Amino acid sequence: MDKADILSRIQTSLHERFGLEVDQLGESARLRDLGVDSLHVVEIMLDLEAELGTSLVDLSFPPNPSLGEVVAVIARNLAGDA
Amino acid sequence: MTSSRDVVITGMGVVSPVGCDMEELVSHLSTARSGIRLCTPRGLSKTFPAGVVPRTFTDVFTKLELPTLDRCQQMAIIAARQAIADAGLGDFSAYKQRAGLYYGTVRGGAETEEGWYEQLLIEHKETSRPFTIMALMHNAGAAQISIRHQILGPVVTHSTACASSGTAIGEALRAIRDGYIDIAVAGGAEAPLTPAVMGAFDGTRALAAPDKSDVGRSCRPFAKDRAGLVLSEGAAFIVLESAEHARRRGVPCYASLAGYGVASDGYHIASPKAEGEATAMRLALEDAGLMPAEIDYVNAHATATKGGDMVEANAIHMAFGEAAKTVPVSSTKSIHGHLMGAASVLELMITVVAITESFLPATAYLDEIDSQCELNHVANSPIFDRQIERAMSFSAGFGGTNVALVVSKHREMPAKRPSIPVLSK
Numbered sequence: 001m002d003k004a005d006i007l008s009r010i011q012t013s014l015h016e017r018f019g020l021e022v023d024q025l026g027e028s029a030r031l032r033d034l035g036v037d038s039l040h041v042v043e044i045m046l047d048l049e050a051e052l053g054t055s056l057v058d059l060s061f062p063p064n065p066s067l068g069e070v071v072a073v074i075a076r077n078l079a080g081d082a
Numbered sequence: 083m084t085s086s087r088d089v090v091i092t093g094m095g096v097v098s099p100v101g102c103d104m105e106e107l108v109s110h111l112s113t114a115r116s117g118i119r120l121c122t123p124r125g126l127s128k129t130f131p132a133g134v135v136p137r138t139f140t141d142v143f144t145k146l147e148l149p150t151l152d153r154c155q156q157m158a159i160i161a162a163r164q165a166i167a168d169a170g171l172g173d174f175s176a177y178k179q180r181a182g183l184y185y186g187t188v189r190g191g192a193e194t195e196e197g198w199y200e201q202l203l204i205e206h207k208e209t210s211r212p213f214t215i216m217a218l219m220h221n222a223g224a225a226q227i228s229i230r231h232q233i234l235g236p237v238v239t240h241s242t243a244c245a246s247s248g249t250a251i252g253e254a255l256r257a258i259r260d261g262y263i264d265i266a267v268a269g270g271a272e273a274p275l276t277p278a279v280m281g282a283f284d285g286t287r288a289l290a291a292p293d294k295s296d297v298g299r300s301c302r303p304f305a306k307d308r309a310g311l312v313l314s315e316g317a318a319f320i321v322l323e324s325a326e327h328a329r330r331r332g333v334p335c336y337a338s339l340a341g342y343g344v345a346s347d348g349y350h351i352a353s354p355k356a357e358g359e360a361t362a363m364r365l366a367l368e369d370a371g372l373m374p375a376e377i378d379y380v381n382a383h384a385t386a387t388k389g390g391d392m393v394e395a396n397a398i399h400m401a402f403g404e405a406a407k408t409v410p411v412s413s414t415k416s417i418h419g420h421l422m423g424a425a426s427v428l429e430l431m432i433t434v435v436a437i438t439e440s441f442l443p444a445t446a447y448l449d450e451i452d453s454q455c456e457l458n459h460v461a462n463s464p465i466f467d468r469q470i471e472r473a474m475s476f477s478a479g480f481g482g483t484n485v486a487l488v489v490s491k492h493r494e495m496p497a498k499r500p501s502i503p504v505l506s507k
Contacts, residue, residue, distance in 0.1 A: 017145065017149075018144075018145045018146045019144060019145030019146070020145075020146070035144070035146045036146065039149075039150070039212045039213055039216070040146065040149075042212040043149070043211060043212050043213070046211070046212070
């Protein structure tokens, strides 16, 4: 799965669960600006783990990450580099 | 640190089976119109009478907020918001640690908790969704209000069963009088119409069955044919501040919160004791500097259980002596049911409305008074055009905590009334 797929899944999850509009959810959008906190992120990660049938081991994001940074951390996990 | 004995009520807000604002509440009280209807909790085959708030609030919050908000907290936030706006306030951050929030609840986020148990026990999940604990914890309502309105002083949750919001209000009063804070938001919330809570209360055999002729008349406090209590949901909040502080802000007040009495039975986990109840009433009178004969109305706790109403009638006689023969008494639970953690505050608010609107709220459906509950009952219909200077609201909780609160008309400050039409005969 490439980064574009991961971003797309996160966008879908943020839209379906929390009502955020997909056009707000570009790579540069910062979670705090979207009103998304750490618990929302955990919820999204659980969705992703269920969809991919895997467990994300390292979810250490930088402070107030952008969606792009979240995608990078997940991609690293999926690549087994976490 | 300044202290002041004179504490006033400057804001009120309500979400209840008898109204989701003050105007609707007063309308129900003036007609003794019941808000009790049929309720079948999900998964149970039995139908109960219940005080249902006939609307959802999910449209009031964003989808980002909702996962942390059980219905209990949704109602708490809305009622507190009304009370705070009514007092002409919004953001308390300038008060720093001199604004407090005093909250009461019995079961907190019961629906969320039951949802998680369902996942745990039926779906065999071992880990909950991330928001579960935030939505079920008992202090969540207090925390949500504090965060939204930047109340940065004491934010405290009371759980004294059905006296919870009563102790919350009383302790807020003391904190203002003792000079620790200038202003407080106090009240409670409850959302107990869930299968596990209803089923558990049904286990006490204290719940009323639906009245066969009219479900609205299922709760009949002090009546010979009373058949048990009716559980209800809702939230109510008041804003309390020292009279001096309200004057400085230039705001009017509904009434003074003049007295608080708290006393515990030390007797039984479920059965009340007249001595404990009477002591709370006496302490509240003493705190307000009043004699029993100076009280013009008592809003009783009376839940319509066989034993409880009798004990309370006895307690009123013990505390009021001769005056018990004449002081008008009613239990408005007959129309709104038992809001548990929000019961005390709702009933105090109704007591305040009796003062501001000059009428005695009734115990509805009191066709035949139980001879063992002899008092001067306001039976069936409210009595209008009655000047009420001072009144008491009483609450008693499982476990034995009893609270009495005394309110009185403020003689010097500009009087405030709920924004409602004038009541008349």
